[in-house]
Amino acid sequence: MGATASCKKTSGSGHPEHDDPAYRKCQELKMERWIQMHYQIKQREQALAIAQHRELFYWLSGFYLSAVYGCASYYQRVKRVSALAPLLPLTFVLGYYTDWAYGSKLHRIQAEANMIMEHEQELLHWPGGLPTVAGIDEARVETEMEKKMHPHHM
Numbered sequence: 001m002g003a004t005a006s007c008k009k010t011s012g013s014g015h016p017e018h019d020d021p022a023y024r025k026c027q028e029l030k031m032e033r034w035i036q037m038h039y040q041i042k043q044r045e046q047a048l049a050i051a052q053h054r055e056l057f058y059w060l061s062g063f064y065l066s067a068v069y070g071c072a073s074y075y076q077r078v079k080r081v082s083a084l085a086p087l088l089p090l091t092f093v094l095g096y097y098t099d100w101a102y103g104s105k106l107h108r109i110q111a112e113a114n115m116i117m118e119h120e121q122e123l124l125h126w127p128g129g130l131p132t133v134a135g136i137d138e139a140r141v142e143t144e145m146e147k148k149m150h151p152h153h154m
Contacts, residue, residue, distance in 0.1 A: 050101065057094075057101040064094045 067090055075083040099105040
């Protein structure tokens with residue numbers, strides 16, 4: 001609470017003094033908190049994604065073991081190698097998810113992302129550039145006009 005009190009310092013005109021060191025410190029603190037909050041949100045989202053891949057890995061492992069048992073049983077009856085053919089693609093799929101859930105795939109993805117950010121900046125530009133306030137307002141007004149003209153379509 002004490003940090004916010006220093007943020008409310010104003011000059012005689014009622015506006016904050018931007019050259020005031022206390023105001024600058026308050027703004028820096030706000031920015032640091034905002035950055036930390038978003039970093040923690042991204043960490044939680046990433047942890048959730050890893051947990052989802054691990055859960056999918058468990059399901060695929062169960063399916064894979066059932067398929068191995070079924071293919072092996074069928075192979076014992078017919079004695080043809082083609083009875084084991086379904087295991088080949090399933091092995092690749094299970095290997096992929098094993099690498100994603102417990103291997104180093106995430107580290108390789110992060111390393112590749114860092115390489116792209118350092119050496120291929122041109123790939124990171126948004127199509128159409130950054131959104132502008134004017135563009136956002138134009139789309140909003142256009143949507144409102146569409147609602148007024150065709151209320152039964154929305």
